[in-house]
Amino acid sequence: MxxxxxxxxxxxxxxxxxxxxxxxxxxxxxxxxxxxxxxxxxxxxxxxxxxxxxxxxxxxxxxxxxxxxxxxxxxxxxxxxxxxxxxxxxxxxxxxxxxxxxxxxxxxxxxxxxxxxxxxxxxxxxxxxxxxxxxxxxxxxxxxxxxxxxxxxxxxxxxxxxxxxxxxxxxxxxxxxxxxxxxxxxxxxxxxxxxxxxxYLPRTATRRPAPEHGALGLEEPYYLVTTGGGGDGVNLVDWVLSAYETDPDIPVPSLVVLGPFMGPTQQNEFMKRAEKIDKLSVITFDANVEVLMHKSAGVIGMGGYNTFCEILSFDKPAVIVPRTVPRLEQYVRAAAAEKLGLVRMLTEDGGRDPREMADALRGLIHQPKPSHVTVPNLxxxxxxxxxxxxxxxxxxxxxx
CATH class of the missing domain: 3.40.50.2000 (Glycogen Phosphorylase B;)
Incomplete structure (x- = not known):
């Protein structure tokens, strides 16, 4: 041709x-x-x-x-x-x-x-x-x-x-x-x-600047809490908010991206809870989430494929909370990645204990980055x- x-x-x-x-x-x-x-x-x-x-x-x-x-x-x-x-x-x-x-x-x-x-x-x-x-x-x-x-x-x-x-x-x-x-x-x-x-498919941050973190009441360093589309991210967001409510002295603040497919009632409820916590900022969606992740000090996510690729691409310490319904995809990926030392995984097997998440958030800033593990052609x-x-x-x- x-x-x-x-x-x-x-x-x-x-x-x-x-x-x-x-x-x-x-x-x-x-x-x-x-x-x-x-x-x-x-x-x-x-x-x-x-x-x-x-x-x-x-x-x-x-x-x-x-x-x-x-x-x-x-x-x-x-x-x-x-x-x-x-x-x-x-x-x-x-x-x-x-x-x-x-x-x-x-x-x-x-x-x-x-x-x-x-x-x-x-x-x-x-x-x-x-x-x-x-x-x-x-x-x-x-x-x-x-x-x-x-x-x-x-x-x-x-x-x-x-x-x-x-x-x-x-x-x-x-x-x-x-x-x-x-x-x-x-x-x-x-x-x-x-x-x-x-x-895996590497990602890059776009050149367009991210939203002014100060306008969100947020300064670096911060954690990025991402649910992907958000339709199944309610438990993750609730767990993170509960951790900050239980332990207000968590040293690093978080930016929570709810996702465009999370129900509006749930979005409003989380935003009201976050307004009472100085160290939390909440937005619904950003098409350039790569920029937010690139600037973050660590990531809390569900372990979908794209989030996992971004964590590796930007070399961010991460806590993965995988869903197990309707598929075990995220759990299988997170378990394999944790075994290699690339991420830390938390599950809801014992319920969503706010203190367990608070401990994970406190330790995330000191957690080794994925790059400390060598995986050829990753x-x-x-x-x-x-x-x-x-x-x-x-x-x-x-x-x-």
């Missing part, structure tokens, strides 16, 4: 985004790295995230917003904003995805996490692009779930046949020495040979993704 003028190579990335920010932020990181790596590549992201427009995108990266859905507590899906049947929403999503792929005609199609997409919505697009010899890539985070749960889920969704019959490559954004995301899955011959472990993910793309796309050509 010629790369002269407005033409060039095209990468399409699918992110289903039914909950939280993790999938979108990972795909955005990969997209930005690819256009930085090559000036002949354009990237288009398909996303169901309702707040994708809140993020900045580099030149040659754009997105198509597909109608959003959310997963209910009973496991069923429903429309995020539209008052129409979920089957109609899914049909709309599938049609938009396929039509976009048809017109964009990518050289590489990267699917994040779900081999067939939400309720199989990407299968028809995969079949279409396979006939066009588009390179089809399955992108997996380092940990999917507890092996037993993952096997049951993937059997139900017919994911393994998709890996065997549709995909050319499987990229794992982690290290096998830490976690194998497909552990416990009975893989047919050839699938394991498709897997490439890239290492943060080589984006360089490796660039190499994998180069294997498929011809060398860059100079414009005439």
């Amino acid at each position: 010629s790369v002269v003028g407005n033409s060039g190579y095209r990468v399409l990335i699918y992110s289903h985004d039914t909950f939280g920010l993790g999938h979108l932020r990972r795909c955005r990181t990969i997209a930005h790295a690819l256009v930085s790596h090559r000036d002949d590549v354009s990237v288009l992201i398909l996303s169901g995230s309702p707040i994708i427009g809140s993020f900045e995108f580099r030149s040659r990266v754009d997105f198509v917003r597909i109608p959003g859905v959310i997963k209910l507590s009973n496991g069923e899906y429903t429309s995020l904003n539209l008052n129409i049947d979920v089957d109609q929403i899914l049909a709309m999503r599938e049609s938009i995805i396929q039509h976009t792929a048809d017109v964009f005609n990518p050289d590489i199609f990267i699917v994040d996490k779900e081999p067939l997409g939400l309720r199989g919505e990407v299968e028809s697009t995969l079949q279409m692009l396979r006939h066009r010899r588009t390179r089809l890539v399955m992108g997996l985070r380092d940990v999917m779930d507890d092996p037993v749960n993952l096997r049951e889920e993937w059997d139900r969704k017919q994911c393994v046949p998709a890996l065997a019959n549709l995909y050319d490559e499987i990229w794992v954004y982690g290290l096998k020495e830490i976690c194998n995301p497909l552990e416990g899955i009975d893989l047919p011959p050839g699938v394991e040979e498709k897997m490439s472990y890239t290492g 943060m080589g993910g984006l360089d490796r993704v660039g190499e994998l793309v180069d294997r498929w796309l011809p060398p860059q050509m100079a414009a005439e």
Whole structure:
């Protein structure tokens, strides 16, 4: 393909985004790295995230917003904003995805996490692009779930046949020495040979300055308390606030980022509690949370994939409080990282004792940074993704 003028190579990335920010932020990181790596590549992201427009995108990266859905507590899906049947929403999503792929005609199609997409919505697009010899890539985070749960889920969704019959490559954004995301899955011959472990995806702080900490009543040093999207971060925030309420003399203040998907009632309750504590500042959301983390003295988080990558990238001592419902993903990652000495993990097994969290907050400023442990190729993910793309796309050509 010629790369002269407005033409060039095209990468399409699918992110289903039914909950939280993790999938979108990972795909955005990969997209930005690819256009930085090559000036002949354009990237288009398909996303169901309702707040994708809140993020900045580099030149040659754009997105198509597909109608959003959310997963209910009973496991069923429903429309995020539209008052129409979920089957109609899914049909709309599938049609938009396929039509976009048809017109964009990518050289590489990267699917994040779900081999067939939400309720199989990407299968028809995969079949279409396979006939066009588009390179089809399955992108997996380092940990999917507890092996037993993952096997049951993937059997139900017919994911393994998709890996065997549709995909050319499987990229794992982690290290096998830490976690194998497909552990416990009975893989047919050839699938394991498709897997490439890239290492974790490093992050950088944007050049745009962070909000004035003084305006938040906060001065450095401070801890960053982050819940990611916030939809499941209530317990973490409650535990941290309780620690400061119980022990007002914790020496380091904290900035708490609640997350855009935390319920408004819970947000208001936490803000009222924080107003009574001099050492706490609370904001709802910042699209450039990397800047806040970069300037922090330590991190208290839930241990999602992106938070973990940021902790390692900015070399911050961290206390991880992983969720265990509905997935054990965060717990598996945090336990492996603690075993290596990269982070400290707290669990709610004994309840949320405020004194236990207060002790962790007091010790965090003196806790060793992740860099005191040497793990080869730990943060080589984006360089490796660039190499994998180069294997498929011809060398860059100079414009005439």
